[in-house]
Amino acid sequence: MRVPFADNDCFKAPEGLPDEQVLFLSDAAPTGYMGADFCNIQRGDVVAVWGCGGVGLMAQKSAFLMGAERVIAIDRLPERLQMAREHVGSETINYTEVDSVLEVLKEMTGGRGPDACIDAVGMEAHGTGLQYAYDRAKQLTFMHTDRGQALREAILTCRKGGTLSILGVYGVMDKFPVGAIMNKGLTVRTAQQHGQAYMDRLLAHAQKGELNPSFLATHRFSLEEAPRGYAMFKHKEDGCVRSVFVP
DSSP: OOOTTGGGGOOOOOTTOOHHHHHGGGTHHHHHHHHHHTTTOOTTOEEEEEOOSHHHHHHHHHHHHTTOSEEEEEESOHHHHHHIIIIIOOEEEEGGGSSOHHHHHHHHTTTSOOSEEEEOSOTBOOOOHHHHHHHHHHHHTTSOSOBOHHHHHHHHHSOTTOEEEEOSOOOOOOSOOHHHHHHHTOEEEEOSOOHHHHHHHHHHHHHTTSOOGGGGEEEEEEGGGHHHHHHHHHTTGGGOSEEEEEO
16 A cells, blocks of 8 residues: 655654554544544533543543543444443433434523534434434435434534534435524534644653553454454444554
8 A cells, every 4th residue: 555745744742652552543533533623612511522432532531631521422322322421421312212312402401502503423323203214215225325314413413603513424415404504593513623733732641641542452353354353343243443453
């Protein structure tokens, strides 16, 4: 694999940090950290994060580092929701066990809605109800590419004047509630990961013991087992959040 200007992306790992702690500072941690940074979090804010994969978990942890009082995580996989509670300290919602994520979030925030919402799911979002069935049908007939339930929920539940941070990748999606964005005066921020811009801050957090993403490494493989490890990661088998390969 050819990587142009690869030397520009190298950072020296500080002494004393384990390999797996540093490893995820180049992947899930900067993406999640950027998502929280986009939210301009103030002390006491409530932040809702859709997705408890590696990026979602790091967005939750980063929100706490930046001063959030409460972080609420939304997902459907019990083992990932458990990681959010145990490793991050988030409150959790299993969207398959409630009638409406919007109503639950409204109740949890006193009717106001979260101060900031982070979409760490993207175009392959799972969901429930007629809207999810609609997305799947249009996707299967190649009428659009994305399943946007997580993003729609984030837009509709964010408080007036709040911030929407989009980390999930999207292409083409309809039923996009742009009117809610405008009428509520939401700030929307999104981008690909700015890894270099955050690396010094992430390394400083790691050295202080404030950020240790090594718990994301749920499965370890040799390089020869890489196809199996990637398949397990892709299909979320056996509670896999991240596969690590050791030469």
